[in-house]
Amino acid sequence: MSDRSNLIYCYDGSFDGLLCCVFESYEKKEIPADIFSPDTEQTVLLPQKEIVTDPQKSARVLISIPKKMGYDALDFVRHAYLTCLPQKELYILLFLRMGFRFGPSVMNMLADDVVNTLFKAVKHLTNEAHLLKGFLRFSVFNGALAAEIEPKNIVLPLLAPHFRERYPEERFLIYDRTHSMALIYQPYRSEIIAADDFQMPEPDEEERSFRELWRLFYRTIEVQGRHNPKCRMSHMPKRYWSCMTEFSTDKKSRQEPALLTGGAKLLPASKMEPPHQS
Amino acid sequence: MLKVDVFDKLKILTDAAKYDVACTSSGVDKKASRGGIGSATACGICHSFAADGRCISLLKVLMTNSCAYDCQYCVNRRSNDTPRAAFTPRELAELTINFYRRNYIEGLFLSSGILKNPDYTCEQMIEALRILREEYRFSGYIHAKAIPGADSLLISRLGMLADRMSVNIELPSQSSLKLLAPDKSKHSILTPMGYIQNRIQENTTDLVKYRHAPKFAPAGQSTQMIVGATPETDFQILNLTEGLYHKYKLKRVFFSAYMPVSTSSLLPPQGTKPPLLREHRLYQADWLLRFYGFSANEILDEGHQSFNPYIDPKCNWALSHMEYFPMEVNRAPYSDLLRIPGIGVTSAKRIVAARRTGPLHFDGLKKLGVVLKRAQYFITCGGKIADGLKITQDAALRSLMSDTALGMYRLGLPETVPEQLSLFPQPRLTQEDVQKCLTGQI
Numbered sequence: 001m002s003d004r005s006n007l008i009y010c011y012d013g014s015f016d017g018l019l020c021c022v023f024e025s026y027e028k029k030e031i032p033a034d035i036f037s038p039d040t041e042q043t044v045l046l047p048q049k050e051i052v053t054d055p056q057k058s059a060r061v062l063i064s065i066p067k068k069m070g071y072d073a074l075d076f077v078r079h080a081y082l083t084c085l086p087q088k089e090l091y092i093l094l095f096l097r098m099g100f101r102f103g104p105s106v107m108n109m110l111a112d113d114v115v116n117t118l119f120k121a122v123k124h125l126t127n128e129a130h131l132l133k134g135f136l137r138f139s140v141f142n143g144a145l146a147a148e149i150e151p152k153n154i155v156l157p158l159l160a161p162h163f164r165e166r167y168p169e170e171r172f173l174i175y176d177r178t179h180s181m182a183l184i185y186q187p188y189r190s191e192i193i194a195a196d197d198f199q200m201p202e203p204d205e206e207e208r209s210f211r212e213l214w215r216l217f218y219r220t221i222e223v224q225g226r227h228n229p230k231c232r233m234s235h236m237p238k239r240y241w242s243c244m245t246e247f248s249t250d251k252k253s254r255q256e257p258a259l260l261t262g263g264a265k266l267l268p269a270s271k272m273e274p275p276h277q278s
Numbered sequence: 279m280l281k282v283d284v285f286d287k288l289k290i291l292t293d294a295a296k297y298d299v300a301c302t303s304s305g306v307d308k309k310a311s312r313g314g315i316g317s318a319t320a321c322g323i324c325h326s327f328a329a330d331g332r333c334i335s336l337l338k339v340l341m342t343n344s345c346a347y348d349c350q351y352c353v354n355r356r357s358n359d360t361p362r363a364a365f366t367p368r369e370l371a372e373l374t375i376n377f378y379r380r381n382y383i384e385g386l387f388l389s390s391g392i393l394k395n396p397d398y399t400c401e402q403m404i405e406a407l408r409i410l411r412e413e414y415r416f417s418g419y420i421h422a423k424a425i426p427g428a429d430s431l432l433i434s435r436l437g438m439l440a441d442r443m444s445v446n447i448e449l450p451s452q453s454s455l456k457l458l459a460p461d462k463s464k465h466s467i468l469t470p471m472g473y474i475q476n477r478i479q480e481n482t483t484d485l486v487k488y489r490h491a492p493k494f495a496p497a498g499q500s501t502q503m504i505v506g507a508t509p510e511t512d513f514q515i516l517n518l519t520e521g522l523y524h525k526y527k528l529k530r531v532f533f534s535a536y537m538p539v540s541t542s543s544l545l546p547p548q549g550t551k552p553p554l555l556r557e558h559r560l561y562q563a564d565w566l567l568r569f570y571g572f573s574a575n576e577i578l579d580e581g582h583q584s585f586n587p588y589i590d591p592k593c594n595w596a597l598s599h600m601e602y603f604p605m606e607v608n609r610a611p612y613s614d615l616l617r618i619p620g621i622g623v624t625s626a627k628r629i630v631a632a633r634r635t636g637p638l639h640f641d642g643l644k645k646l647g648v649v650l651k652r653a654q655y656f657i658t659c660g661g662k663i664a665d666g667l668k669i670t671q672d673a674a675l676r677s678l679m680s681d682t683a684l685g686m687y688r689l690g691l692p693e694t695v696p697e698q699l700s701l702f703p704q705p706r707l708t709q710e711d712v713q714k715c716l717t718g719q720i
Binding site: 102105108109110111113116130131133134135136137138139140145147162165166167168169170210212213214216217218220221222223224225226227228229230231232234235236244245246 | 284285288289292293296297309310312313314315316317319321323324325326327328329330331332333334335337338373376377379380381382384418535537551552554628631632634635636638639641642643645646
């Protein structure tokens with residue numbers, strides 16, 4: 001029977017690396033006290049063990065997860081890896097060890113501390129991703145869309161399918177300021193890349209007008225007799241506000257916003273041609 | 279009509295539409311076709327929240343706020359002196375697409391005042407939706423108001439373009455309608471509602487036969503009622519709601535606390551506070567009808583026409599049916615778990631899943647999201663009640679009432695807060711009554 005040792009595993013921060021930690025834990029019949037990624041800034045006196053990422057080992061673990069505990073558990077672990085839970089690596093390892101022991105029912109053991117902690121963390125991730133599907137704001141620059149977000153969890157992999165289905169014909173970029181990552185899309189492929197220091201370009205006249213129109217709509221839609229800022233805050237916490245159009249003002253805010261004349265000017269270039277006739 | 283620019287139009291036509299409460303984008307799953315734009319998720323997405331705490335999901339505007347009707351409760355009534363404007367269908371479609379591209383909105387909520395006649399108004403709306411759907415190949419969410427009195431062919435065309443349709447009942451009884459909306463009748467509202475329901479029904483059969491049959495209002499139909507403008511009781515409103523869910527298969531019934539927008543002597547005077555608490559209780563009861571397997575008669579009855587202002591309808595039901603409690607959480611079926619105060623749909627499902635892997639205890643329940651503060655009075659775990667639970671009157675009161683309700687209760691019954699008490703003549707609740715109701719059965 002393996003016991004909690006006072007060893008600390010150090011892995012390379014990748015999902016495969018984490019699976020190798022699971023492999024190591026079984027091979028050596030030991031449970032580490034903690035698992036550090038290169039980002040962990042902790043100095044402890046416990047002995048550390050470098051876990052080298054071996055694609056063969058990680059593949060063996062990866063194949064066995066759905067076999068032993070089902071595809072739901074694999075999805076769950078992949079999501080857990082994206083969360084901002086402190087010590088998520090250790091919790092994932094403990095969860096997988098439970099899964100190998102109890103089988104698919106591990107997903108129902110909600111009253112267990114390990115399972116419960118991970119479930120809450122994943123819930124936090126999916127909630128944040130869901131909110132950002134709504135709160136994220138694009139700006140149009142030369143026909144392409146760009147947005148900035150500051151999420152706590154790594155939400156880009158969860159946002160990608162949503163925005164791909166929403167704007168299949170657009171080119172867009174979503175920059176995650178917290179994790180210095182960007183999701184880029186052009187018809188019909190997307191990629192998540194590391195990106196430091198992305199700066200939003202200055203908005204042009206048309207972009208500024210639409211922002212102004214949106215702020216006008218936002219102010220007007222409130223029923224003043226029901227003013228309830230507390231309720232708003234609980235639905236839309238303040239930490240999201242900094243990236244939202246309705247709470248920001250453009251630097252060169254002009255007194256008289258541009259008059260919008262109707263007509264094809266507003267049609268995005270790609271939409272100019274008439275719909276396909278069959 | 280005055281020629282005003284898009285900013286002015288947007289301001290006027292948003293202002294005129296904001297009293298409509300429905301702003302959900304739920305009920306349908308789809309993604310953009312190649313060459314198109316827009317998707318929809320069944321759970322709906324909120325894009326922002328206004329300073330009144332209400333979700334902003336759709337661009338909610340009127341086609342025009344000019345209106346031939348003179349409904350007393352409405353800001354857009356003919357006799358009201360207010361600036362009027364109208365979008366052209368193309369202007370509206372362009373605005374929608376531009377907002378949509380920037381991820382400001384999930385789609386369009388389009389309603390309208392009656393310009394010229396119902397048919398003409400309906401045609402204008404159809405044209406706007408046609409531009410969106412055909413020219414922009416927009417597959418985002420569209421909620422369209424059926425215009426009462428418009429030709430059924432036009433309603434049908436509108437339904438083919440929209441995801442959700444709604445006809446507002448506004449006033450929950452025939453007599454109130456007659457008094458306040460002389461141009462409308464129960465008949466003129468229920469006819470399009472019934473028509474839409476039939477079309478949705480037919481469409482489902484078509485879809486079984488032909489997979490690609492065009493869809494008619496795939497996200498279903500909804501309606502709204504104004505609460506507090508007329509003397510209907512909570513019981514009447516809730517019964518009507520239940521009837522609408524059963525008979526017309528509505529997806530949602532919305533309630534809107536009446537905001538005084540008129541000086542008509544037939545309505546509550548200007549300055550009356552909107553009955554927000556009453557609206558809140560109606561929504562709580564609505565949830566009990568839709569997700570918790572309650573019927574209207576269980577929540578209220580002839581003898582109890584109004585909601586208890588201090589505790590929510592589910593607690594209220596539990597307290598007057600103590601014979602069902604305490605319930606054993608490790609054995610009670612799902613439908614019974616839903617009746618326990620402090621246990622909701624999510625936590626009941628989790629309980630059912632988690633108890634398969636082993637017996638549940640109180641600390642486990644807490645992790646599953648059960649609100650033990652309330653539930654502890656109604657449950658046992660493995661035959662035992664919660665450790666150290668002392669049932670005192672004060673503790674029970676504190677746990678079953680929300681903080682605001684408790685404050686209200688401590689201060690004594692104020693004159694202004696439970697609005698419904700002043701609207702309907704009924705014996706005043708006394709402090710003792712409330713106490714009896716809250717703690718008598720524990």
